[in-house]
Amino acid sequence: MTTVExxxxxxxxxxxxxxxxxxxxxxxxxxxxxxGEKDAAYIYDIVKKQRxxxxxxxxxxxxxxxxxxxxxxxxxxxxxxxxxxxGHNVMHGQYxxxxxxxxxxxxxxWDNVCPSDQWKxxxxxxxxxxxxxxxxxxDIGYGILRMDEDQKWHPYYLGNPLYAFLLMVFFEWGVAxxxxxxxxxxxxxxxxxxxxxxxRGIMKKVKRQALKDYVLFPLLSGxxxxxxxxxxxxxNLVRNIWAFNIIFCGHFPAGVASxxxxxxxxxxxxxxxxxxxLGSANITGGRIFHIMSGNLSHQIEHHLFPDLPARxxxxxxxxxxxxxxxxxxxxxxxxxxxxxxGVFKKICRYALPDRKRPAAAGVEAAPALxxxxx
Amino acid sequence: xALDTSTSSVxxxxxxxxxxxxxxxxxxxxxxxxxxxxxNPMLAAHEVRARITDIRPEVSAPGAPRVATVTLQPTSxxxxxxxxxxxxxxxxxxxxxxxxRVFTVSNTEGKPGEPLTITVRAxxxxxxxxYSISKYLTERATVGTLVHLSQAEGDFVLPDRVPEHIVxxxxxxxxxxxxxxxxxxxxxxxxxxxxxxxxxxxxxxxxFADELEEIRHQGHGVDLxxxxxxxxAPYLSPALLEKLVPGYRELPTWACGPAxxxxxxxxxxxxxxxxKVEYFKPPKTAGVAGGEMEFARTGRTVTNDGATILDQAxxxxxxxxxxxRMGICFSCTTNKSSGRVRxxxxxxxxxxxxxxxxxxxxxxxxDCSVDL
Ligand SMILES: Cc1cc2nc3c(=O)[nH]c(=O)nc-3n(C[C@H](O)[C@H](O)[C@H](O)COP(=O)(O)OP(=O)(O)OC[C@H]3O[C@@H](n4cnc5c(N)ncnc54)[C@H](O)[C@@H]3O)c2cc1C
Ligand code: FES
Numbered sequence: 001m002t003t004v005e006x007x008x009x010x011x012x013x014x015x016x017x018x019x020x021x022x023x024x025x026x027x028x029x030x031x032x033x034x035x036g037e038k039d040a041a042y043i044y045d046i047v048k049k050q051r052x053x054x055x056x057x058x059x060x061x062x063x064x065x066x067x068x069x070x071x072x073x074x075x076x077x078x079x080x081x082x083x084x085x086x087g088h089n090v091m092h093g094q095y096x097x098x099x100x101x102x103x104x105x106x107x108x109x110w111d112n113v114c115p116s117d118q119w120k121x122x123x124x125x126x127x128x129x130x131x132x133x134x135x136x137x138x139d140i141g142y143g144i145l146r147m148d149e150d151q152k153w154h155p156y157y158l159g160n161p162l163y164a165f166l167l168m169v170f171f172e173w174g175v176a177x178x179x180x181x182x183x184x185x186x187x188x189x190x191x192x193x194x195x196x197x198x199x200r201g202i203m204k205k206v207k208r209q210a211l212k213d214y215v216l217f218p219l220l221s222g223x224x225x226x227x228x229x230x231x232x233x234x235x236n237l238v239r240n241i242w243a244f245n246i247i248f249c250g251h252f253p254a255g256v257a258s259x260x261x262x263x264x265x266x267x268x269x270x271x272x273x274x275x276x277x278l279g280s281a282n283i284t285g286g287r288i289f290h291i292m293s294g295n296l297s298h299q300i301e302h303h304l305f306p307d308l309p310a311r312x313x314x315x316x317x318x319x320x321x322x323x324x325x326x327x328x329x330x331x332x333x334x335x336x337x338x339x340x341x342g343v344f345k346k347i348c349r350y351a352l353p354d355r356k357r358p359a360a361a362g363v364e365a366a367p368a369l370x371x372x373x374x
Numbered sequence: 375x376a377l378d379t380s381t382s383s384v385x386x387x388x389x390x391x392x393x394x395x396x397x398x399x400x401x402x403x404x405x406x407x408x409x410x411x412x413x414n415p416m417l418a419a420h421e422v423r424a425r426i427t428d429i430r431p432e433v434s435a436p437g438a439p440r441v442a443t444v445t446l447q448p449t450s451x452x453x454x455x456x457x458x459x460x461x462x463x464x465x466x467x468x469x470x471x472x473x474x475r476v477f478t479v480s481n482t483e484g485k486p487g488e489p490l491t492i493t494v495r496a497x498x499x500x501x502x503x504x505y506s507i508s509k510y511l512t513e514r515a516t517v518g519t520l521v522h523l524s525q526a527e528g529d530f531v532l533p534d535r536v537p538e539h540i541v542x543x544x545x546x547x548x549x550x551x552x553x554x555x556x557x558x559x560x561x562x563x564x565x566x567x568x569x570x571x572x573x574x575x576x577x578x579x580x581x582f583a584d585e586l587e588e589i590r591h592q593g594h595g596v597d598l599x600x601x602x603x604x605x606x607a608p609y610l611s612p613a614l615l616e617k618l619v620p621g622y623r624e625l626p627t628w629a630c631g632p633a634x635x636x637x638x639x640x641x642x643x644x645x646x647x648x649x650k651v652e653y654f655k656p657p658k659t660a661g662v663a664g665g666e667m668e669f670a671r672t673g674r675t676v677t678n679d680g681a682t683i684l685d686q687a688x689x690x691x692x693x694x695x696x697x698x699r700m701g702i703c704f705s706c707t708t709n710k711s712s713g714r715v716r717x718x719x720x721x722x723x724x725x726x727x728x729x730x731x732x733x734x735x736x737x738x739x740x741d742c743s744v745d746l
Contacts, residue, residue: 040470051412096695099472109403208402216400
């Protein structure tokens with residue numbers, strides 16, 4: 001992540017920002033007016049598939065040996081669908097208009113150790129409001145990684161790749177603990193007592209999740225208990241790795257811009273859209289890939305319109321790209337491997353103290369910008 | 375019969391297992407009902423759903439809004455109702471949207487799992503929304519339609535021991551709760567006296583006309599007065615009440631109907647504890663205008679005009695979730711980050727920061743900011 005100039009983007013004038021914002025508002029209004037049967041049918045269908053995978057996963061655990069791998073696969077898919085295309089999106093309020101309590105952002109709880117109400121605060125509010133504003137968006141490096149050159153280097157960050165690896169493996173735990181703002185505790189900006197209630201909430205959810213995945217379902221499978229235990233743990237691990245990778249590709253590939261707090265003071269709606277656009281990156285892929293990523297592969301559209309149903313992002317993307325071209329703004333997209341490589345390089349580079357870099361730092365951004373021209 | 379009891383005990387056992395903590399833990403975080411509906415939407419451990427088994431027109435006079443009684447067979451989770459209670463009814467009326475409204479349970483008080491009826495008057499065309507539930511139920515619903523219910527709620531009910539002489543007052547579709555009371559009293563073989571005063575515009579718009587006629591013929595301690603105002607009958611007044619029910623101020627009374635009727639009844643019973651009332655719509659008591667009403671999420675601000683926050687939000691072009699619009703269903707619950715609000719039903723005010731409020735029954739007092 002870098003400042004706007006270094007990403008090769010230009011700053012828009014106040015008038016341009018306003019016009020840009022109007023165009024984005026128009027897209028939003030058109031989609032909102034068009035929401036209906038198809039969107040409802042889509043999410044019901046995804047929920048149905050998720051439940052079927054879950055039931056299949058739990059059931060296949062009873063087939064010794066041959067059943068294990070398919071069981072883990074089904075359960076992993078179920079958890080990924082539950083957390084991403086369903087949970088993440090439902091909790092953004094994308095389906096609140098349907099009036100179905102099961103798909104309501106206030107009531108939904110996901111198959112993840114992070115309690116939904118805490119996640120909604122740190123994600124929907126902090127991250128989506130202050131996206132990529134240094135010192136405000138706590139998703140930049142999740143409080144443990146150095147992902148931006150403006151984060152001051154410290155020998156602690158030599159462990160950047162290791163921390164990233166651990167965060168990936170324990171991602172759901174990382175997300176849950178993230179809300180406790182441990183780094184602010186250490187820095188003395190937060191008191192332990194501030195965390196007491198959250199801590200209780202997390203422990204309650206952790207107990208429930210652990211009880212079913214690591215006690216009850218294993219116990220129910222009798223002599224196969226160790227296998228079931230291992231299978232459930234693996235499914236959680238697979239989900240963790242997948243979610244980490246998709247989410248890190250959303251904000252940390254080369255060419256994504258970060259913003260200073262001053263730039264965003266008294267921000268206009270147009271600048272808000274501008275910041276969301278430049279602070280996010282997409283991943284290209286097929287239909288199944290988009291579904292499995294909760295359409296976070298359309299991170300740009302998601303950040304522009306976080307509460308529109310995710311299935312609309314592909315259609316919105318075409319318009320957004322066209323608008324970007326007209327305004328001369330980069331639309332950061334690329335295949336998974338390339339975006340991941342960009343993230344990986346960043347994790348490693350920022351582990352080390354800053355080198356004095358030549359003025360042509362924009363070179364870093366080149367691969368992502370190619371995506372626009374394509 | 376023997377078979378009946380054994381299947382019902384199997385049912386009960388199954389219900390107990392499905393509601394057990396172990397099953398809840400296994401089905402966490404979504405709950406067992408999310409899986410049971412996959413098998414059959416009428417299978418539930420906690421939620422209540424129902425199928426429409428009958429729709430009977432009550433009023434279909436030309437020019438008058440249609441009224442129909444809808445019979446519902448609920449899932450075994452329905453805990454029954456007391457006469458006078460209401461239930462939230464959620465229906466998918468198309469376009470992927472479910473709308474929830476509140477209706478009185480109009481039949482005799484019932485036991486768990488027993489069928490219930492609601493008697494619905496179609497909302498007049500000019501004010502109805504495209505997803506009007508009353509129009510859907512009276513015009514489009516068919517036998518077999520699935521609806522989502524709450525449990526029966528509300529404390530506009532008869533006490534277990536009914537006093538010697540009671541008064542029931544209703545107007546228009548407000549007859550539904552008192553009708554349920556009257557029917558229940560007849561089934562309980564209440565020996566005391568019931569005075570029942572009902573106002574309606576005209577005879578051809580009279581809901582439950584045949585049944586009322588029968589009750590009048592039977593007598594059985596029911597003193598029935600139906601007042602058709604378009605045919606010259608007088609409106610409710612203390613003098614009229616005194617004439618029809620001498621000493622009415624001392625008699626336990628239940629009243630339900632349009633705001634004008636309720637207000638007249640309240641004035642007539644002023645200073646007594648005898649009167650209990652039920653509203654179908656929130657009273658139109660305007661709040662205090664002034665200050666700024668901020669809708670923080672959409673960044674809009676309007677001048678507080680004293681209406682409910684829901685009304686002000688809708689007037690500003692927002693579409694917050696709502697259902698009953700009467701403080702019952704909680705679907706409009708919204709976070710209020712700052713400001714003082716008054717609950718128009720209870721008159722209570724509160725000014726805690728970051729409070730969950732029902733915007734359909736809250737009016738702002740001065741500056742106020744909500745997450746809409
Ligand atoms: C305790 C209780 C018991 C009741 N019992 C009965 C009963 O037994 N029988 C009966 O017929 N009715 C009963 N009602 C009334 C019932 O709940 C409904 O209010 C009525 O049927 C109209 O509903 P609808 O869906 O047809 O209304 P709609 O046509 O959908 O309109 C509802 C109201 O909300 C407003 N509104 C809704 N959405 C918006 C929006 N987006 N913007 C602006 N305005 C909006 C409309 O203008 C209208 O005033 C009861 C109500 C209560 C509170
Ligand atoms: S709309 Fe039902 S409580 Fe407000």
